[in-house]
Amino acid sequence: MPFQVALIAALLKVALILGSTLVVVPMLVWLERKLIAAFQAxxxxDRVGxxxxxxxxxxxxxxVCKEEVVPNGVDRLLYFAGPVVTMIPALTVGALIPFGPPVKIGGYTHDLVMSDLPVGALFVLAITSLGVYGIVLSGWSSNNKYSLLGGLRASxxxxSYELPMGLCVVAALMIASQDSPTGVFSMRFSEIVDAQSGTIxxxxxxxxxxxxxxLLAMVVFYICGLAETNRAPFDLPEAxxxxxGGYHTEYGGLRWAMFFMxxxxxxxxxxxxxxxxxxxxWRPPYPSPLPAGSVLAGFEGAFWLVFKxxxxxxxxxxIRATLxxxxxxxxxxxxxxILIPVGLLNxxxxxxxxxxxxxxxxPSVLVPAITSASSRAPAPPSMPGGMGGIQQLQIPGGTGPTPTAPPVAPSPAPGAPGVGGR
Amino acid sequence: MALMAFGVLATLSVISALGVILHKSPVRSALLLVTNFVGLAGLYLLQNAQVLAVFQILVYAGAIMVLFLFVIMLLNLAGDTSPDPLAGQKWVAWLLGVALVGGIGWGMWSVAGLSLPVSPQGIRATAAEQQGIQQVQVIGFDLFTRYVYPFELTSVLLLVGVIGVMTLTRRIPQGGSANDRS
Known part of the structure; x- marks a missing residue:
């Protein structure tokens, strides 16, 4: 793919992800107000539009048009930084989510994901864990005891809720490793999605x-997600x-809107x-009849992701209307x-x-990736430590928990990475 | 390109590290430490150690520093001006710091001499190392085979810490032993 095409595709994807986030958020606010109203009869x-x-x-x-009031005695730098620091992680995660199968446009295959990191699942956890800084900093810098309490509660x-969340991600990765086409434990989002192909x-x-x-892992993950986003019934930081108003008591106008967004x-x-x-x-709950790589299949994937x-x-x-x-x-x-023991037991x-x-x-969950890595790039014998795993793996007998498994010779997996063991 | 990124990230790390110890406000110091961690994570990324970089952010910036900030905010420390409880610790710290930098510098000099910063073999990992260090599988396998005893010992250390905190902070009700509490 020539550089210009890649650049245009990347810019289009950035615009699509950022734009859809920024457009969908007001729609969600409207939907929530309508729904809560319906729940409460x-x-x-219903006045505008x-x-x-x-x-x-x-x-x-x-x-946006409101006057910006800055209270006395705030720590100005951190006060202004707070809303920005909240927005950055919130807008970053979208870049990692695959929203459709690879599509062919103009002779080039495009992956419908902005950035498919090999450590995607970990990266999402890391980025969401940074989201708390915005809340903590704005709570502290506002020079207001209610804000400070909100910030303390948030931190x-x-x-606390990051831990069970991480445990559930581990559970999801383990399940995906069993079904993945490459047979390898992977944190890459595209491979996790591929592992879930087929039916529901x-x-x-x-x-x-x-x-x-x-299902249990998903429920625990979801509960932790409620807590991480400060949603009811875990909205203590802004109770x-x-x-x-908790950490955003002293904010108004555009800055408050940034917290809200x-x-x-x-x-x-x-x-x-x-x-x-x-x-x-983006996988549909049925085996897709559309030809792979077609633009229509891309739209189908995007539809199902948005639907879910x-x-x-x-x-x-x-939940907010109920609890x-x-x-x-x-x-x-x-x-x-409760959540951490349940996550561990799971x-x-x-x-x-x-x-x-x-x-x-x-054993194949672990071994093929490592042997294929070592056969692709043989480790020099004089390497000063640090890669002990690869060298150790070539010793017969020390390969896996099952004694019946044949010792892994350095010869298998000559072709595609990680296809051994299938 | 990589050298430029290294320069920027290294400068950021060093300046923020200096800020951590020189800044008067505890909150600012903690935030500069977070900046330092982000710079270090960038340096790890330059070495293709993605897993390490993400863990640096996830564990240090995302969890430990948040707890630091929590404590600073809870105690409402704002520019402590009380006299130094350990008189002269500043000068001892300077001495030890200079000794540490000198020791590291001497060690690096004796291994590589002047050639260290310019030789590609000196700063770049080999291809196999890059291949392996990217893979979370390899790190996990090493942790649970070769380094299983250090790994488990570390977790025992943490467990001891947790139990110690529980013991120290446990409230004993009047006229009864700690076991009476429901």
């Missing part, structure tokens, strides 16, 4: 090899009945990661005493199924 916004559809845009214009809550029973959440375990963008991120890790990503994200987000709003806010000790107890069960139900695959 009210009408909701058909069904009040333009309400969010009007609100946005109002916020403790987010650090191949999706991680409903995987028929791991009945209910995938308006206790803390006025950041929260909805974070919802969108959690929903898209949930859909990608657990609900098959929509379902997950509807659940967000439903009251937790108390702080309940929040901490729930995270540490990993144990999945590992048990992987080891005992697929004994021929259990």
């Amino acid at each position: 009210r009408i909701g916004p 058909k069904f009040g559809l333009l309400q969010s845009f009007v609100d946005g214009i109002k916020l 403790a809550q987010m650090v 029973l191949n999706w991680t959440a409903f995987n028929y090899h791991f009945p209910l375990l995938g 308006e009945t206790e803390l006025i 950041g929260e909805y963008a974070a919802m969108l991120n959690v929903a898209s990661v949930t859909a990608t890790l657990f609900l098959g990503g 994200i929509g379902l997950v987000i509807l659940l967000y709003m439903w 009251p806010r937790l108390r702080y000790d309940q929040l901490m107890g729930f995270g540490w005493k 990993i144990f069960l999945i590992a048990g199924i992987l080891t005992f139900a697929f004994p021929e695959k259990a």
Whole structure:
């Protein structure tokens, strides 16, 4: 692919991802207000535009036009940095989500993902964990005790709920490793989605090899997602009945709008990661009849991803309308005493199924990637340590937990990376 | 290109590291430490160690520093001006710091002399190393085979720390032992 084509494709993808995030957020605000109104037997916004559809845009214009009031005694640098720091991670995650199969346009194959990192799943966790800085900094710099309390709550809550979230990502990766076409444990989002191809029973959440375990991982992940995005019933950092507005009490106008946008963008991120890790990503729930590589198949993939994200987000709003806010000790107890043990137990069960139900695959989860890596790039014998794994693997007998598995010779996997073991 | 990126990231890391110890405000110091971690993660990325870079952000910037900030905010430390509780620690720290830098410098000099920064073999990993270090599988395999004892010992150390904190902070009710608490 010539450089110009790649550049244009990349710019188009950036515009698509950023643009859709920024356009979808006001729509989500409208949808949430309408839905909550319906749940509470009210009408909701209906003055501006058909069904009040333009309400969010009007609100946005109002916020932009408002006077910016900066209270006395704030730490100016951090006060202004807070909303920006909130927005950056929220807008980054979208770059990693594959939104369709590779399509052929003008003779070139384009992957429908901005950046398919080999450590994608970890990167998402890392980026979302940075989102807390915006909240903590704005809470601290506002020189207001309610803001400070909100910031304190946010930091403790987010650090606590990151752990079970990570455990659920591990569970999802383990399930995906069993079904992946390459037979290799991978953190690359495109490979995780490929592992879920087929029907709905191949999706991680409903995987028929791991009945209910995938679903359990998804539910725990989802609950942690609620806490990470400060959504009800975990909206303690901004609990308006206790803390006025929490960390954004002292913000108004455009800066407050950035917090608001950041929260909805974070919802969108959690929903898209949930859909990608657990609900098959862009994979339709049936074997797609469309020819691979066609533009139509690309649209089909994008449709299904948006559909799944929509379902997950509807659940967000439903939960907000249903559940009251937790108390702080309940929040901490729930995270540490229930979610983390459940997440750990889930990993144990999945590992048990992987080891005992697929004994021929259990070593293959690890070994082929490493042997193919070492056969592609043979390690020089005089290497000063650090690559012990590769050298050690070529010793027969030390390869895997099953004694019946043949010792891995350095000769297999001559072709494509990681196809051994199948 | 890589050398330019290295220059920018290294400068960022060094300046933010200096800021950590020189800045008066604890919150700013903590934030500069976060900046330093991000710079280090960038340096790891330059060495193709993506997994290491992401863990640097995830663990240090995303979890540990948030807890640092939590404590600083909870105690509301704002520019501590009280007299130094350990008189003279500044000068001892300077001495030890200079000794450390001198030791590292001497070690590097004796291994590679002047050729270290310009030789490609000196700063670049070999192809096999790059191949392996990118793969989370390889790191995981090493952790659970070759380095399993250090790895497990570290987790035991953490467990001891957790139990110690639990023991120290546990409230014992009046007129009863700690085991009576439901």
